[in-house]
Amino acid sequence: MYKHILIPTDGSELSTRGVTCGLELAKALSAKVTFLHAIEVFTSVFSSPDGQWIGGAELVGQLEAAQEQSAKNALDAVAKQAAEAGVAAEIVSSRELTPSDAIIQTAEEHGCDLIVMASHGRRGVRRMMLGSQTAEVLARSQVPVLVIR
Numbered sequence: 239m240y241k242h243i244l245i246p247t248d249g250s251e252l253s254t255r256g257v258t259c260g261l262e263l264a265k266a267l268s269a270k271v272t273f274l275h276a277i278e279v280f281t282s283v284f285s286s287p288d289g290q291w292i293g294g295a296e297l298v299g300q301l302e303a304a305q306e307q308s309a310k311n312a313l314d315a316v317a318k319q320a321a322e323a324g325v326a327a328e329i330v331s332s333r334e335l336t337p338s339d340a341i342i343q344t345a346e347e348h349g350c351d352l353i354v355m356a357s358h359g360r361r362g363v364r365r366m367m368l369g370s371q372t373a374e375v376l377a378r379s380q381v382p383v384l385v386i387r
Contacts, residue, residue: 240263240267240269240351240352241267241269241270242271242349242350242352243260243270243271243272243350243353243354244272244344244348244352244354245257245260245271245273245274245316245353245355246273246274246275246276246340246341247273247274247275247313248275249315252356252358253312254356255386256355256386257273257319258319259384260384261319261320261325262323263384264323264325265323265324265325269325269352270325270327270328271326272327272328272344272348272350273313273317273320273329274331274332274340274341275308275309275331276331276332276333276334276336276337276339276340277305277306277309277331277332277333278305278336278337279333306331313329313331317329328348330344330348336371336374341353341355341375341379342378345379345381346380346381351382352381352383352384353375353379353381353382353383354384355372356372356385356386356387357372357373357385372385
């Protein structure tokens with residue numbers, strides 16, 4: 239069945255549910271996992287129309303350092319969880335414009351045959367306002383996606 243499962247995580251409570259379910263599935267199938275923490279690039283938020291950073295290089299450096307530390311914390315936690323479950327795991331951090339781009343690209347590059355990810359399950363206006371990385375992955379991925387609500 240599935241031999242290599244991609245499990246995106248951002249360290250949130252919601253993504254932790256996806257990690258737990260993904261690890262349980264991987265263990266049951268004797269599959270390996272790749273954990274991904276996608277670091278979103280905030281160019282549209284922190285840049286002016288001419289592409290210059292607002293707030294200068296120091297602010298950008300602080301934001302990037304905080305993102306990197308958050309990624310490290312989240313990935314260290316899931317790597318420990320995988321080791322405790324006896325599941326072979328690789329960790330990946332990716333800096334893309336959107337998490338959905340990073341998820342799709344990582345699944346393809348690492349030969350994953352399933353993506354397991356959590357979703358809030360928002361609908362209607364709330365989904366449009368907040369966006370949905372899960373919906374974007376579902377719409378564009380060539381790899382099957384298991385959504386944990």
